[in-house]
Amino acid sequence: MTNKSIINGAVVDRVGRRVVQIGFLLLFLYPFLLLIYQQVTYQSTPAFTSWLLPWDPLLHLGNFLQGNMNFLVIGAPLLLLVMSLVLGRFFCGWVCPMGTLLDGVSWLAFWRRSRDYIRRERLRQAQSKSSSRNSWLRYGILAAVTVGGILSLRWLGLFDPLVIFNRVIASLLANLFSLQQSPYRIFISIVSLVFLFMVVMELWRPRFWCRNLCPLGALISLVSRFSLLNRRVSIACTGCGECRQVCPMNAIPREAHDTDYSDCVFCLECQADCPKGGITFGFGLLAQRKWKSAAQEGMPRTRAGKYVEPARLSQAELTRRDVLQRAVKVGSAGVLGLAVTPLTSIEAPRPILRPPGALPEDEFLRTCILCQECVRVCPTGGLRPTFLQSGIAGIGTPHLIPRQGGCALTPSCPNLCAQVCPVGALQPTRPEELKIGLAHVHRDLCIAWDQGGKCLVCVEACLNHAAIPYHGRVTVDAQKCTGCGRCESGCPVPGSAIRVYPLG
């Protein structure tokens, strides 16, 4: 940092914003930190619901389309949208944990700091014809996941950045402490390829995902273009283009006085880096109109500067042809979303042990967004994401692996998985209603059956008196067996001689 940047406060701005970002990141990681604490110290900790997903307006839009009305009670996503009306896309620049992660990744791209790179980048910007390079694809993705969300929330879960964040962190942590499944398999099975793509693109261009692809960002920018918070460029501006160069969101068009509020995340980088100190941020009632009129009335130029015009909405640029084109693009994206959904169910779903209270299989597959919340809170660690066990449509959905840990719903778990499920794919279940599978004794493997040994660990493990000793052998009472899988998790035979199979 030069002396100048200290004087004009660039350091304060940068440090302040980073501190806020890291604070929010840690806040959203907090429910995960408890998981680590519990695994390391064996102390009992409470299980928290996600602190992140309730704020997700896109997720609750999907819930609304599915007829799930929780969001009316929670209200947090609506609050976020209302705040975006005042503060613009502040969420993306200051709060979003995925944005923070991507900023961290961006810092790793050391070559972007080289003088050579900056020079080439300036040249490229000067030569570029269009006023902005940000893609309309994100509105297409938004339309696709929303319209597709009527049929299946899966698409929404795949592309919503907050869900991706939750999924990646949860599965990495859950995997850290149980080494029964290969990490690669988990990584593929939770469809983290989107996350990998985000990271790679971030190394190429800053905030590539947020600018061009993020459906949540697109939803917020629908509101944020009317933001009250705005950027003002004073008459001191010489048009040097420094602000365009530093803007990670590419929110400043060729005319450096303009700001695209559907992109600007108020990261304050331009203000800090302006060599003339001519950029400020402030509130004004419906920014564009006020500043426009103020300029017309001949306000002092030192304060008003040129008025601010969101490039995308300027009437001069938008012809009817443009509007039609974009409508067709977004509409076709929506149709695409509708069309792709049935493709995943080409293969009939295979029965698999689902967590207690899961919706019927096809409905479950349409509702689950793969956020891995249930995997995170499962006290026995028995819930794991599937790979291909239940077909292509089921990749990443939770299933119970009793060998890892049975379902503890009956005595010790207050149905945590259903409590944390943000989309209602797992419904609350009473312990006496629990019935997820049926245990079966493999008599050729069982010590008691095959060798006449005194084992009966399964009888010891069963809390429902469903595994019954019968002349030193074990039998299963199909009526009493709930399929919780305690017997399977305790069986001393390698691979277990008593196994739980899904019903039907």
Add this chain to the structure above:
Amino acid sequence: MQQSRRNFLIQSAGFAAALEVNQFSHLLEPVTAYRAARQQLPAVCAAQGTNADSMASILKTSLDGLGGIERFVKAGQVVAIKPNATWAYPPHTASSSDPELIEAIVTLVREAGAKRIIVMDHCSIDPGAAESLRVSGIGKMVDKLGVEKIFPDRFNAPKSVYTTIDFPSGKIFKKMGVIKAAVEADVRINLAVAKTHNVTKFTMALKHMMGFLELPGLLHTGLEQGIGDLSTPSAVQAQLHILEAVRVRLPSGPERVCAGPETDLTHPDRVKRMNQIISGVDPVLIDAYGCERLFNARPQELSYVLRAAERGIGSLDVKKAIADGSLLEWVVGKTQPRPTVTPTPRPVEITSTLPATKPVDSVKKPTLTALPTATGAANEGRLNFSPPQIGVNPGAAPSVSLPSSQPEICPAALSTTTQAAGNCAGAINPNSFLSVALLPVAAVVLGAGLVVMRRLRNGAKEQGEVKDDQ
């Protein structure tokens, strides 16, 4: 024989010398104590107390009969204590070791000068170690005592917790994975609980050694001999076995469970208060004694005890052991060992209170006597709960409202054992951990404050400039 003067003088001089030596006899004491420990100290001592006696005093009596804790623990040694922390049921249910007893043994070991004390066990898979320790109160007690603890979560614990050792005299298992810290300790104390078991009928000192294993379930592939293998000379052989029979879980008809929510107050026919602690170096003799006196069964009925005795791990003959003094039966408060095999009324009493014989009579007794620690009316009615009627004869089991004699157990801990909590708000349960989240909140406020302050200051400056311009 003629007594000459010379002989008299020599004898009296020798007598005086002997008296003189006798004054300094304390110098010879370590040698004699050592010799006694080698030859004469008993193998097992069973201490009988009453409801009024604390666990510490019963334990002290029992260990005194063996020659004190100093016989086993020398100053500067590392001691591994293995209580039964398996089950997620509160104390007084004869499911896991009583925290009070853990406190007593740790205090004794600490007084003996142990350098490090490590408490270790495997908890049941289902609620996991953390939950089991919380409910059984053992976690809290261990934390309070400030000793080291190793309670690995089965299957999820890191491999570094375990090590594989040889059992040279093992019949079924020659090599097994065990908790590493147990191998590294100088002295291992096996703190078992006497109760029924659905596979082996009863479980006492011998079987309790299974908690040291990495995969206890694996032993079930050859249980009868495998249990004996654990007590053969090896790196995890316990130097001292202590069998807690203060509250004993009895069989109820054909049903034999290792744990449950019943207490001696609510289900006197299932959990009986016997106030005994049997400690010793011979686990087979302890188990045999326990069979005869606690469960009124023949030791030969327990196949694993029989196999262990056949292999020479210990003695099965209780009568002979009492006769030759290797098994003492002491009563708390009396220091004199009972010399001969006098039939005590105690076993008779036990037989008369076997399940389903007189369940109604036995209800009254404990309510009068078994509340030494209930602390007045303030606690009464705080924890009124009626446990589920598990068992073959639910009608005979009366539901008794239980005044709290364990004020440190929270009601939530009890509720997990009695009834599933259902959909209580367990997922959003703020507690002290929440205060940690204040750090990131502070970061957010600090960062936002920095930026906003700068905005405000710049705004003021700008205003001033504008005024100057005008």
